[in-house]
Amino acid sequence: MSYSKGEIKAHLLKLLNEPALLITIVLISGLLIVFILLPLYKIFQISLINDDGKFTLNVYKSVLENNYFRRGFTNSILVATLTAIFGTLVGYLFAYTINRTDIPFKSFFRTIAIMPIIFPPFVGALSLIMLFGANGLITSRLLGMTNVYIYGLPGLMVAQVLCFFPVAFITLDGVLSTISPTLEDAAFNLGANRWQVFYKVILPLSAPGIASTMLVLFIESLADFGNPLILAGSKFPILSVQAYLQITGMYDLKGGAALSVWLLLPSLLAFILQKYFVDKKKYYTVTGKPTISVLKSVSEPVKWILFGICSFIVLFILLVYGVIFWGAFTKAWGANNEFTLENFKYVFDVGLNSIKGTLTIAAISTPISAILGMVIAFLVVRKVFPGKRVMEFISLLSFAVPGTVIGIGYILAFNSPPLLLTGTLAILVLNFVFRYMPVGIQSGVALLNQVDPSIEEAAFTLRATNRQVFTKITLPLITPAFFSALVFAFVRAMTAISAAIFLVSSRWNLVTVQILSQTESGRLSEACAFSLLLIVIIMVFIGVLKVFLKNKVSISNYSSVRS
Template identity: 70%
Template sequence: MKIRNKEFYNKIKSMLNNPSLLILIVLIFILLFIFIIFPLFKVFIVSFTNEDGKFSLEIYNSIFSNDYMKQGFKNSILIATLTAVIGTLIGFLYAYTVNRADIPLKKFFKTIAVIPMVFPPFIGAMAIIMLFGFNGIITAKIFGIRTFPVYGIWGLMIAQIVTFFPVAFITLDGVISTISPTLEDAAFNLKASRWQVFTKIILPLSVPGIASTMLILFIESLADFGNPLILAGSRFPVLSVQAYLQITGMFDLSSGAALAVWLLLPSLIAFILQKYWIGKKKYITITGKPTTSQLKSVNKFAKWFLFALCLIISLFILLIYVTIFWGAFTKIWGMNNEFTLENFKYVFDVGKEAIKDTLTIALTSTPISAVLGMIIAFLIVRKTFPGKKTLEFVSLLNFAVPGTVVGIGYILAFNSKPLLLTGTFAILVLNFIFRYIPVGIQTGVSLLNQIDPAIEEAAYTLGANDKVVFSKITLPLIVPAFFSALVYSFVRAMTAISAAIFLVSADWNLMTVQILSQTDSGRLSEACAFSVVLILIILSFMLLMKVLLKNKISIVNNDFASE
């Protein structure tokens, strides 16, 4: 106990000797409290408050006795679980094939796997309706089927898996690629069969990554709003949509808040498991370039079977997104598929304000989110101070909080003075900043852990302060993480819907809300045109960042080489 107290006092003393660092940490804590903790606190408080403003369990009693709401909770858990299990299985097989099978088209498969990340999260739902709906190209036009159950569990599950498949692939690709093939070589030399090598080496070493991926997909699917709003239908209620409808349709903030709390609890449990339990279970192996194992891991039949599986998955993903582009150039999807450019004229006429607003909000929030993420990552990795673990947990908390909960929290927290922000530009920007800093923090932490602290310690020895060390040494060294945070924050700000739909107003609208509105109105061709414009903007930004990143890295390398 005395040792712990001494360490605590040493941390306090160190901070007092560096007032600028102390002010920065206090300021970040205040910001995180106001824009992350306070909105969630308001959701909890309102969910336990009756019409007279007094504490009450009446709302929860009403919800728990409502069979439709209970079914919505069960459906949400069911879809999240199915997405986690099936998405992880497909992602693992895909990643294993790319890393351990000597197949052609590997670059093609890797490219296709990450395509859905560039698209708005509910684009897959739109394409599924266009392909398999009542007037779908595949169901109605090719097979003459008009009763395919596209609305409900099957359509929604397909959309969720397509949407979150890249998350599974990227995570598991990183896991499998770091397993040294020399372990498999040694097993083969000891006369082990391919199945034994897979079950005794590859699979056990992948278990932490598989478990982590399942929990991440569970959280992502449970928090998703766009796909369920389009595909769930009234016969298959899900909690995120019901919370939205309670607020926007019934104007019942208390019930919406209670449903948000109900949705938040399993997300938080999964987040804590993933971050603090599964995240600690890592098996380290000696890394190396794949040698004979890559050729020996699968036999000829398995190789072509896995190739066929990857090809089917890739072609289906490609079909989903080609359909969006095709639909953008048709007059009336499903009824009149003649080529036209009128949809784009409509977009730039009706939606020009939404395009301008979306770009303004994204370009404002993106650099702030990325810089703040790098600063917090620097504090977590390089500094010692009381409350560091709390800072890390709170700053990453929004990863686990469903967008619906965040949106409800913001309209409850910032709907009165002194923080009257509802309907303003500021509330959307602040939402995006604090919603997407977790990725910047995680990428920054990951890269900082690979940088030798001796470089920064040398600068301190020469008299540099924290500001100089961070701006002149640390930040240039973590340029890749910084630009990754920039790209991710921009893409998510451009494609966000779940929280933003609560925060848009007559003065500030978003393209994703326009796309959703067009889809709800049955104007699928116009929705596709909006989507294509949105995708082109995102791709242009990513290309620009790639050029800037290349130039920046070369400048940094030249600076260090000259020194």
């Protein structure tokens, strides 16, 4: 929406008469600049300035001339593209089956489909090694295959699709559920067959959602760090892992920063396309009472074929994540599978500080992230001030920035006075707050756009202040979005790895870093025990929150805003 100069001047004068609102806008703008833009600026700065303080492209030249780095970039784009295609395909198939057939066990299928979201992102990769690796349960024990190599593109793709297809499913489930069955009835009445109804009615109406989902999965996969670190292998380099190793292994900050910029550019491009072009191209249908067409969309044989495919996916998910539970109670996975509880004793002996640290960081960052997200959503939707769109863009930018890039940026930005935060609790909390805040913003914006502004205008007419309107009217109305943001922020704080691995210290460590460390050292049973403990903590938190909200918020609420 554009405003004339007179309108802008009027809004500015109104803003000056509301000092509390003005202070809030200035404070939030300052925080966004310091904790989102400054780290990104530092990455560009160190990669473009030499030791003499002069502009140079030598680092980028050396990176581009390195065949291994070029392969890493190509592989990253390839994996992200394939994940977007196959993850969206599986998610759409699942969503279509649930919305357009009368298969049994729909609720069960829906629950299992979103289960990977609450697991640490690389637990699936760990499980695939335990199942299909050289000493895997299926490959070695059941099939007798000893020369299996799960690392590289095939294994990584299975892990990526398994990890990210739930995001596609949740998004496309919402898209397909809003397409009125009466449109299919009309097409059937005009003599169309089932294929024509799908190809000419359902698919075109869901095309914007499919395109948006593919871009989201592209960004998610490009930014992923855990699965590639475990499954990519040395023969299949991935750029996010290369940037990490360049800094931690080679102690080359300039080279790591240059690789981060290389990784950042396609991710930003996909984010801009998704946010400002594709995501706005949505179709809406006016729905009345649902009709029997939902049962006519597919024939009986096709229905059972779809049911079989979805059943296979569900069973595979249960197998992959079920083996983590089994592994947690074995003495040494692959060597000695006797039942034991020693792994949990080890977890609390070795990992107690990381458990306490993870819970502390999550407990502090979660409410701050959710509240800040709601405040920014309120400002973006309900207020007019100079730079509003810029604030929205910057606040959502961290969603597009890969975790590796964020981690490197925080090291560079907060490693010297006046903001010397390296190794402290504060740097981890701030990282989580601003990294996962966009989910609260998106959720809040979506709900506020459905709330009639006249409710708040009536309060202003009664001389309520901005603070009173926000706390007593707006915030209660967007309570579902607020608690969705709480759930998402807590889950991500508990399972984060890509940015956090750069920021942990001996005093403030994370359970996910412990899991990764145990996996790299070959202690798979101990890694499973850590993973199981993490999953239990997350499930308890979600369960308590659901009880508190009387089931008003579900796990799907917070996940859907990632679309």
